[in-house]
Every structure is written in C-alpha cells, then in structure tokens.
Amino acid sequence: MTMTTELYMLAPLVALLIGLAVGKAWERYKLRDGRWIDRRRLRETPHYMLGLNFLVDNQVDQAIDELTQATSTDTDALEIQMILGNLYREKGQVGRAINVHQALLQRPDLRTLEHAYVLLCLGLDFRHGGFVDRALEAFQEVLQLDPKNRYALVNLQKLHEDQHQWTEALHVREQIAKIDAGRRPDDQQILGFLRNQIGTTQASQGNAAAAARTFAEAIDVDARTVPAYLNLGDVRARQGQLAAAVDAWEKLVEAVPDHAYLAFERLERAYQAMGAPKRFIDLCTRLIDRSPQDWRTRLALSRHLSGAGDHQAAFDLLLDALTHHPHGLSIHQEVWAVLAALGFDPALVSRYVALAREAVFYLDPHVCRRCRYRTTELLWQCPQCHEWNTFVEERIAPAKDPEPVSSW
Ligand SMILES: [Zn+2]
Numbered sequence: 001m002t003m004t005t006e007l008y009m010l011a012p013l014v015a016l017l018i019g020l021a022v023g024k025a026w027e028r029y030k031l032r033d034g035r036w037i038d039r040r041r042l043r044e045t046p047h048y049m050l051g052l053n054f055l056v057d058n059q060v061d062q063a064i065d066e067l068t069q070a071t072s073t074d075t076d077a078l079e080i081q082m083i084l085g086n087l088y089r090e091k092g093q094v095g096r097a098i099n100v101h102q103a104l105l106q107r108p109d110l111r112t113l114e115h116a117y118v119l120l121c122l123g124l125d126f127r128h129g130g131f132v133d134r135a136l137e138a139f140q141e142v143l144q145l146d147p148k149n150r151y152a153l154v155n156l157q158k159l160h161e162d163q164h165q166w167t168e169a170l171h172v173r174e175q176i177a178k179i180d181a182g183r184r185p186d187d188q189q190i191l192g193f194l195r196n197q198i199g200t201t202q203a204s205q206g207n208a209a210a211a212a213r214t215f216a217e218a219i220d221v222d223a224r225t226v227p228a229y230l231n232l233g234d235v236r237a238r239q240g241q242l243a244a245a246v247d248a249w250e251k252l253v254e255a256v257p258d259h260a261y262l263a264f265e266r267l268e269r270a271y272q273a274m275g276a277p278k279r280f281i282d283l284c285t286r287l288i289d290r291s292p293q294d295w296r297t298r299l300a301l302s303r304h305l306s307g308a309g310d311h312q313a314a315f316d317l318l319l320d321a322l323t324h325h326p327h328g329l330s331i332h333q334e335v336w337a338v339l340a341a342l343g344f345d346p347a348l349v350s351r352y353v354a355l356a357r358e359a360v361f362y363l364d365p366h367v368c369r370r371c372r373y374r375t376t377e378l379l380w381q382c383p384q385c386h387e388w389n390t391f392v393e394e395r396i397a398p399a400k401d402p403e404p405v406s407s408w
Helices: 003-029 039-044 046-056 060-073 078-090 094-105 112-129 132-145 150-162 166-180 186-204 208-221 226-238 242-255 257-273 278-290 295-307 311-324 329-341 346-358
Strands: 366-368 391-393
Touching (some): 078 112, 226 242, 226 257, 242 257, 311 329
8 A cells, every 4th residue: 555545544534533523512412303313322333333443444445334334323423424425535436425515514403613524525525526616615615614724724725736826825824834833843844845936936937036035035934945945046046146056055054964965066066166176075074074874975075076086085985875875876876987987996896896795785675565564585474564465576666646645
C-alpha cells in the first residue's frame, strides 16, 4: 500500500471521529417524533462494531457492508450515513456520495453543527469529483455556520492552491494559523512556502522588486523556507546585484545547513564571477568541519577541485564521502571520472574497491510491500510486520504523478 492510499484512508477515519462527536452531542438533545433515539441500540448490533473495525483495517468494502446493515436497525443514524457517504467517495463513487450527503441535508431538524459537517462532507465530494466551484461554495457555507471549522479552511486553501491562487490560499492559511494560535509548527512553514509562491509569480511577471520583498518576507515568516533564499538570490543576480545574491545564498547555508548544497552551484559560479573562487573552498571546508558526515559538500568540493585539476585531493574527498554514503551513485560516478583522469592508478583503484566491498549494501534488495522493510534475500515472512509473502524485488523507477490526496 502506498503512502498516498494510506493518507487517502485517513479521511473516513477522521470523518468517523467527527461523526462520533456530533453523535454524542446529538444523543443528549434529540427527542424526535416523540421518542428518544437510543444510540445504545446501535451498539447492540454486531454490524456497527464490525463496520468500525473494518474501517480501521482499511477494508472499505466490508466496512460499507456492515455499516449499511447497521443503518437498517436505525436509519436515523446521521453519523453512519455520513461515513457511508465518505466511504463511497473514497471508493471513487462520487455521485453516490453526493446523493447520500445531499439527502442528509434535506433532514428538517439538523442542528447547526450537524448541518456544517454534512456540508463539509459534500464539499469534499465535490472537490473529489472536480466540481471546483460547488466545492468552494460548500466550504464557504460551512464557514458561515462554523467560522472556525479548520477542515473547511484547509480544504479551501487546497482548492485555491490547486488553481494557483496563492494570495487567496495565503489569506485562508492566515485564518488557520490564527485558530491554531501557535500550537502547530507547520503553520509558519506553510505561510512561508505560500509567500514564496507569490514571489515566484511576481518574478515571472517581471516585477523583480516586489518579488524580492516577498521572498524576504517568506524568510522572515519561517527561516526554513529554503526556496525563498534561492529565489531571492536569483532575483538579485538578475538585477545585477551579485553581492546581494551571494548574501541570500550564504544565508541559506547558515540557516538550513542540511540543504546548503542547493546553493552550491550558484555560489560557485558567483564567487568565480567575483574573482574569488577560493571562497567556495573555504565555505565547503567550514561546512565539512562543522558536520563531518556531510557527503554532499564533499562531493561538491571534490568536483570543484577536479575542475581545477587537483584530482588527487578530489579522490580523497570522494572516498571520505563514500564512507558516509556508500549507496550514493553520484559519488561513485564522480570516483570513476576522477580515476579516469588519474589514469586508473592501480593503488587508487584498490583503495576504492576495498572501501566499496566493506560498505553495507543490500545486494539485490527486496522490500516488504506492507512496511518497506529491506533485505538482501527473499523472505516469506516479514521480520518487521510479520506479514506473509510480501517481499518483492526492489526496482527503482522514475516517480509518477501522485494521485490527489484529500486533505483533512
Ligand atoms: Zn513488513
């Protein structure tokens, strides 16, 4: 099961929790047609519990079967209908999901909160089916009923993002951040990335000054907004402000050292243009001293030294890099190039071969389809998740476009 499908399956679970919360409130309040709706009766049928268990186990079809049978005992059970609709949606039966949720909206005695949650489900149906305008409308209606509904806001943000309406998405995210009140660290990160997108649009429209300001704001909002540093430097470089560009890229190296390598090519070229190529060597040396396991900086420095004709120093750096990252194909490729430049000196070749032999490789790796456990041999039972016959030979293929993920 891929990560995407797992995320996919979270939605009905969350819906279930919401449903239960709504149900709880409901239990206390509802006196309908002169009789109390007895929620305990629902729990007396095995179908309800079975359905929930299938749901937790991601067995959608069985969950639908059981929950449908549970509703035949108590057709008024709003939350079960709501979940059923959501399950249809997850199975791709959007029309059916819309029918279920619209039917629920017709109930005359919905409380405000219930009304809001059914509308939310409907909005998700519309979004899933690609009916952008109707989804937008549904989420906005939810917010009129329940202005702090985080799920509606998150989906509204995603809808705007899908249409590259970055400014609108940013406004929505700011509302979410206000609701979260600093409890979620990813708010700042998302605000930073959305600002970076706005800056990218401004830059592509030729509005360099505004773009530079927006990129700087993105960095202020969250210092870990890596692309904003790169873009800020690029904008300044295009405006002929090379020193200011270098400043932005060097700030990235300081603020997010594990992504420093993204600025290497730019910095190397800029230092060269400024007549100070030594600054690149100094920068790399400083980074390697600071984090000895940093193989990317060693690889970059090795390429730089190779370019300057110092193949021997380049080779030593590459072997250091390999001890920290033996699987790195880019390092091996660079080793081959350097060995070729050094005429395949037998002493150096033996050092390389010895190092590669000692490294922890998975020869012909096999991977568990369930939990991603890796092993060299083919196993019939996974030592990690204990599932049977889940190993397949690992093949590396180019990534495909991911499926859309419903965001909750
Ligand atoms: Zn496993």
